[in-house]
Amino acid sequence: MQKSTVDLSIQPNRRAFLKKGVAAGAVGVGIGFNLLGNSTTAFAEDQDNEFDRRHQRFTRGDAALLRFAAALESLETDFWVQYNELGGVQDSEVPGGTGNPTYTGKLANLDADFAQYIHDNTDDEITHFTFLNAYLESKGEAPVNLDKFRTLPGSKATGSSGQLRLTNLMKLTLDTSWWTRYRSDANNPDLDPNFVFPQAVPDLHKGQFTAIPRTDADMEPDAHIQAIANTAAFHMPTVEQGGSSLYPAMALRATSVEVLRILISIGPVETMHFQTWSDNAGNAVSDPLAPLTDPTNGLTFPNLNVSPGGEQFQTNLIMPEPCPFLSRKLPKCSIIRPTETRGAAMSVVQFLTAMGLFTGQSKEFFRLLRDLAEDADNARREND
Ligand SMILES: [Fe+2]
Ligand SMILES: [Fe+2]
Numbered sequence: 001m002q003k004s005t006v007d008l009s010i011q012p013n014r015r016a017f018l019k020k021g022v023a024a025g026a027v028g029v030g031i032g033f034n035l036l037g038n039s040t041t042a043f044a045e046d047q048d049n050e051f052d053r054r055h056q057r058f059t060r061g062d063a064a065l066l067r068f069a070a071a072l073e074s075l076e077t078d079f080w081v082q083y084n085e086l087g088g089v090q091d092s093e094v095p096g097g098t099g100n101p102t103y104t105g106k107l108a109n110l111d112a113d114f115a116q117y118i119h120d121n122t123d124d125e126i127t128h129f130t131f132l133n134a135y136l137e138s139k140g141e142a143p144v145n146l147d148k149f150r151t152l153p154g155s156k157a158t159g160s161s162g163q164l165r166l167t168n169l170m171k172l173t174l175d176t177s178w179w180t181r182y183r184s185d186a187n188n189p190d191l192d193p194n195f196v197f198p199q200a201v202p203d204l205h206k207g208q209f210t211a212i213p214r215t216d217a218d219m220e221p222d223a224h225i226q227a228i229a230n231t232a233a234f235h236m237p238t239v240e241q242g243g244s245s246l247y248p249a250m251a252l253r254a255t256s257v258e259v260l261r262i263l264i265s266i267g268p269v270e271t272m273h274f275q276t277w278s279d280n281a282g283n284a285v286s287d288p289l290a291p292l293t294d295p296t297n298g299l300t301f302p303n304l305n306v307s308p309g310g311e312q313f314q315t316n317l318i319m320p321e322p323c324p325f326l327s328r329k330l331p332k333c334s335i336i337r338p339t340e341t342r343g344a345a346m347s348v349v350q351f352l353t354a355m356g357l358f359t360g361q362s363k364e365f366f367r368l369l370r371d372l373a374e375d376a377d378n379a380r381r382e383n384d
Contacts, residue, residue, distance in 0.1 A: 183317055255381055290302060353366070
């Protein structure tokens with residue numbers, strides 16, 4: 001009989017009972033007893049087979065969930081590689097580019113370990129899409145390959161490899177309301193879908209800003225290239241908080257326990273990224289760097305501890321504030337939010353599109369992304 005580790009971990013009591021039954025038979029206290037033991041075992045085995053059949057079944061919905069995740073991870077990888085070429089650590093693990101010393105220095109003003117964190121985040125994303133595609137193939141499903149959409153020109157500044165890209169980091173409009181969403185103890189987007197959480201950096205939500213130096217002309221004035229680094233520092237958690245919500249939202253639709261395991265094992269890594277980057281973003285909006293205004297376009301990073309100040313904005317409050325969860329009749333709980341599963345994939349596509357991450361991409365690209373999201377949102381948990 002094939003026993004999976006997933007099965008063992010989920011039904012420990014029944015397994016323990018089954019083991020006892022087998023042991024009783026093996027000791028051989030008597031033929032009659034043995035027969036009884038065997039029939040009990042056979043019954044339990046039937047139940048186990050039924051459990052395996054129901055919970056290991058890989059459905060079309062599971063494939064759609066993983067395919068959408070693989071597409072997003074490819075896109076994440078593409079923009080993280082751009083950050084790594086210019087401001088990370090270029091090595092055999094994450095090759096490409098030669099680094100831009102000025103930009104890297106401005107990122108280091110936010111955190112001395114910034115370059116290493118970029119490298120490691122990039123490495124994580126590479127493994128996410130590579131694993132998801134390999135898993136899909138292992139199940140006889142088509143992997144996701146977006147290479148034909150690698151058409152966008154990237155940075156021409158010192159350090160860039162100059163290769164064509166899937167994503168655009170040079171015209172970003174950032175929704176920084178996650179900052180106050182995770183600090184609110186009164187509102188949860190799942191319970192209050194119309195509540196508007198205030199922006200941390202309102203300017204980033206209005207215009208279009210680059211998060212990487214476009215050419216070497218972006219190296220000065222000093223406040224300009226610092227503002228570009230600050231934009232990156234807010235772009236990173238803005239994406240990673242999306243991943244933190246998407247994975248649990250998709251996990252609610254998984255049928256196979258193994259697919260569930262994949263989704264709930266990758267998702268928290270997105271949250272580890274989010275937590276790290278949200279701490280670093282706080283350094284762009286506090287002493288000594290803030291306030292800072294880019295003299296070329298007026299983009300301002302306020303000192304949030306001073307203006308507006310208070311618990312909604314205080315920069316060292318990076319742990320999630322407990323908030324209402326599922327029902328206001330229940331006590332508040334410290335949680336990832338939102339995790340509502342309906343339409344979760346499509347809302348991520350809309351979020352990233354509105355961000356400008358795909359500016360310049362073809363109609364065919366958007367059509368494919370929407371198709372993948374629609375299939376993921378149509379996935380239904382089939383266990384029950
Ligand atoms: Fe990822
Ligand atoms: Fe990520």
